[in-house]
Amino acid sequence: MKHKLAFLLPHRYLGSDFAMSIQGQTASVRTGPTARHRPKRALGAAREDSGLMRVLLMIFLITLFIPKEIALMIGTVALTPSLACSIVLFPILLFGGKIRFAWPDIVVVLYYLATLYSTLVSAPFAEASEFFGRLLLLGAVPYLVGRYLGSRPASFARFMRPMIAAMAVFGVFILIESLFRFNIHSVIWDVPYTPHKDQRLGLTRAHGWTSHAIMLGVSYAAFVPIVAITIHERIQGFGKFRRLKFVLLIAGVFCSLSTGAWLPTVLSLGLVVWDYLPLFKPGTRWLIMSLGTVSSYFVLEALTGRPIMRILMLNLHLSDPMAWYYRWRLYERVYSVMPGYEWFGHGIATPATLGWQWSIDNNFLVVLMQYGRVGLTLWISVAVSVLVFGWKAVWNAPDTPYRRVARAVMFTVVTVGLTQFSVALFSTAAMINWLFLGLGVGLAQGLATMSDNKSGRARKRPAKQRPSGPSAQQRSLPGSPNV
Numbered sequence: 001m002k003h004k005l006a007f008l009l010p011h012r013y014l015g016s017d018f019a020m021s022i023q024g025q026t027a028s029v030r031t032g033p034t035a036r037h038r039p040k041r042a043l044g045a046a047r048e049d050s051g052l053m054r055v056l057l058m059i060f061l062i063t064l065f066i067p068k069e070i071a072l073m074i075g076t077v078a079l080t081p082s083l084a085c086s087i088v089l090f091p092i093l094l095f096g097g098k099i100r101f102a103w104p105d106i107v108v109v110l111y112y113l114a115t116l117y118s119t120l121v122s123a124p125f126a127e128a129s130e131f132f133g134r135l136l137l138l139g140a141v142p143y144l145v146g147r148y149l150g151s152r153p154a155s156f157a158r159f160m161r162p163m164i165a166a167m168a169v170f171g172v173f174i175l176i177e178s179l180f181r182f183n184i185h186s187v188i189w190d191v192p193y194t195p196h197k198d199q200r201l202g203l204t205r206a207h208g209w210t211s212h213a214i215m216l217g218v219s220y221a222a223f224v225p226i227v228a229i230t231i232h233e234r235i236q237g238f239g240k241f242r243r244l245k246f247v248l249l250i251a252g253v254f255c256s257l258s259t260g261a262w263l264p265t266v267l268s269l270g271l272v273v274w275d276y277l278p279l280f281k282p283g284t285r286w287l288i289m290s291l292g293t294v295s296s297y298f299v300l301e302a303l304t305g306r307p308i309m310r311i312l313m314l315n316l317h318l319s320d321p322m323a324w325y326y327r328w329r330l331y332e333r334v335y336s337v338m339p340g341y342e343w344f345g346h347g348i349a350t351p352a353t354l355g356w357q358w359s360i361d362n363n364f365l366v367v368l369m370q371y372g373r374v375g376l377t378l379w380i381s382v383a384v385s386v387l388v389f390g391w392k393a394v395w396n397a398p399d400t401p402y403r404r405v406a407r408a409v410m411f412t413v414v415t416v417g418l419t420q421f422s423v424a425l426f427s428t429a430a431m432i433n434w435l436f437l438g439l440g441v442g443l444a445q446g447l448a449t450m451s452d453n454k455s456g457r458a459r460k461r462p463a464k465q466r467p468s469g470p471s472a473q474q475r476s477l478p479g480s481p482n483v
Contacts, residue, residue, distance in 0.1 A: 041235050041401045053148075054158075056092065060085050060145060061163050064428055065170065065209045069191050077130060082431070086137035093144035100151065102441050104385035108143060111378035112136060114344070118371045122347025131348055142431045143438035150409075150442020151449070153402050157237030164223055164238065164245055170208060171248035171255075174216070178203040178255045185209065198257065206255040215429035217261025220252035222416060222432050225268040225408040232276075235401045260361075260423035264415035266296045271411040334365045338372075345372035363420035383417045386437050390444035397447040406443035412436050 063082040071078040093099065115135060119128040149156045173184040181204065183193040196205040196213055205213035227246045230238045239245075253265050270292060277288065337351040346369055360366050368376045387410065394410055397403045416425075416433055425433055 041233060053092070053097075056085070056089055057145065057149075057155075057159055058162070060089060060141075061159065061166070064163075064431065065166060067185050067189060067191055067209050068211055068427070070189050083134060083137060086141040089141050089145070090137060093141065093148055097144065097148050099144065099147050099442075100445055102147075102389060102445060104382070104389050104441050107378060107381045107385045108140070111375070111382055112140065114375045114378055115371050118344045118347040118375060120347075121344070122349045128348065138431055139434045142434040146435045146438020146440070147442040147445075148438075150406075150439040150444075151446040152442075153446060153450075154237075156405075156439075156443075156446075160226070161237065161239045164227060164249070167220060167223060167252065168245040168248035171220070171252040174206040174208045174255045175251050177206040177208070183207065200257045203255065203257060205257050208252070208255075210427045210429065212427055212429075213256050214258040214260045214423055215425070215427045217253045217256025217258055218264065218416065218419060218423060218425070218429040219432050220249050220256075221261050221264040221268065221419075222412045222436055224249055224253070224265050225272050225411045226405060228269060228272050229404050229408040232272075233401050233404050235405065258423075260419060263422065264412070264419045267415040267418065268408075268411045270296070271414070272408065275407060330360055330362055330365055334360060334369050338369070341372060343372045343374055345370045345375060347371075361423060363424045366424045382437060383413060386413055386440040390440050393444035393447045394440075397450075400450075402443075402450065403447055406440075406447060409436055409439045409443055413440050 060082075063080075063085045066081045068078075068080050068082075071080045072084075073079070112135075116132050119132045119135075122128070123131065149159050170184075177183050177193075181193065181195050183191070183206075185191040186193045196207065198205050198213075206216060207213055208216040210216045210219060224246070227238070227242060227249060229235070231242045231246060250265070253261050256262075273288065273292065337346075345367075348370075351369075360369065364376060364379070367379045371379070390406070390410055394403065394406045397406075413436055416436065423429075
């Protein structure tokens, strides 16, 4: 009776090693390991890099954690370590990185051409060239790095393992900074610590290695879904102490004390949970979704120290003198200075009536103001093209650890894209955003290559020939002829 009931269960509840052996008229069912005892899984087949490329990628990783105040002044150019590393990496990745072409690259190129035009018509040639060069190197290089790593499972794991570990270690110092007003960069690089005026829950916003507290939290939030997937799937290649790293990544998000960082974290975790909801019964799914939505709202409201529902209500009252602070009036502020600059924007020249451009807490409005309708359309098209390109490969690929991690990267692309309605990406967060866009394309290519190789091996494998004589079971039956 037990074995008969086993056949009624879905295959996923029986495990991957479901097997049945016929012994006379009895059947035995062997099930694979349950989720609790799931063995560790490898990320993908190895693909070796050159020694030079390994060194350069590690240097690139290290420079992400060096504050921009550490720079070598060459004339009017501030050569930061990340900028210097990008100058070296750009031609190598572009011409010698063996990165296969993908059509989202066309959208990226068109976006940079639009920014180049806006930059050249808004400033003298020397100033415009310096600005565009920095913009290109700090955006295109992370994108190419992501493309390179994503298409190589071994390289991807080798890069992500120390990066996540480094961010987890910095999470400890970030928490110390919030509690005791102490910045590790003040000791290592002699960068003076300036306490943030915004204090909530007895903590102050931590800057960490970025130039802005919220950008620090967004940088941490980008890696949360990947670590969540690796914990659940027990994926090899991401190092030990994954649960501890996950907690420290959450601490990094927490110390930004902003909805702009917590929103992508909650949304990413929600998408990870949604990915596993089909494993539950329908009634349980709705219970998880309902409790998760309500609890997420109260968690966000408590951590950010702002009455979120009141903010949403004030957004609808444009007559309120402080409504601009809640971002709704930001649209009016930007559109008021766009006449005459609708198509290609103001470029480098920021309208005097708006003051510092980054006070516009909406990245789409910042792009609109700088690069106009053309630039904004292409900026949105970059993220959309990555998602469309990766949809078939990532969502429909065979269920492997590599595919799970790729879906987590796609979740980050979605959530950081939505977060840009409330933050303006710059500093390290902008580089990590481009890194994940490149990872989305590279992982899709890697999955497609793995699927092609697998199907090719299946076609080359010779079909097993069945014996023409009677089966062994028939030969063993009484009265069967000897062969």
